[in-house]
Amino acid sequence: MTDLTQQLQDMREEYDGKPLFKADLDDCPFAQFSSWLIEAQQAKVPDPNACSLGTVDENAKPMARAVLLKGMEDEMFTFYTNYKSRKARHLENNPYATMHFPWFSMERQVIVSGKVTKVAVDQSDEYFQSRPLMSRLGAWASRQSEVLDSRETLEKAFIDARDKLGEQPEKPPHWGGYALEPDSIEFWQGGPSRLHDRFIYRLTNGENLWNVERFYP
């Protein structure tokens, strides 16, 4: 066994959170998510709205990367990206995705899964215009997920975008939001002796009702 493997095997956190009971949970998974997100923010979890977005490619191979949750309205979880990126290609082929919120310092995680669709262009426009100028220009400069020969090429693209588009760049046509409409939301909270609490809300078939059940951890 290598030293690193030994160190990895010795890394062990004992969770000591209070037990979580069904009665503690809101009937509505979106209200439950909101209260855990606010608690994560209050607990100073870094980037509490960052999650790992899981997608699958055309060969059913999974891939994950971080994105920022930028809206939760009409029971949809919204993030913004480049519509020509690798994740966008995956979503065109298979619109099902998962968003994993890793609030490890709170001994919590939330997993939101469902179908993804593009948001309306005016919604993407509105969010784009709320971003800092550098981020707006960056969206023009980056051919996200394409091979890049050097950092200088990217910096030049950024300067070109700034010179051409000035202080009020429009949203690039290849940039916008996706909204994930969940059919399942899992809440996990660590407990002592690996007796963790795990609840999954699932949409009941054909009805717009959420059913929540406890699962073995």
Ligand SMILES: Cc1cc2nc3c(=O)[nH]c(=O)nc-3n(C[C@H](O)[C@H](O)[C@H](O)COP(=O)(O)O)c2cc1C
């Ligand atoms: C904390 C964090 C937040 C990120 N947020 C976003 C985001 O909201 N949108 C985005 O397109 N990329 C975001 N990224 C970059 C992505 O993780 C990823 O590298 C990029 O979107 C390209 O992914 P793809 O090639 O799989 O499409 C973020 C990265 C980190 C580390």
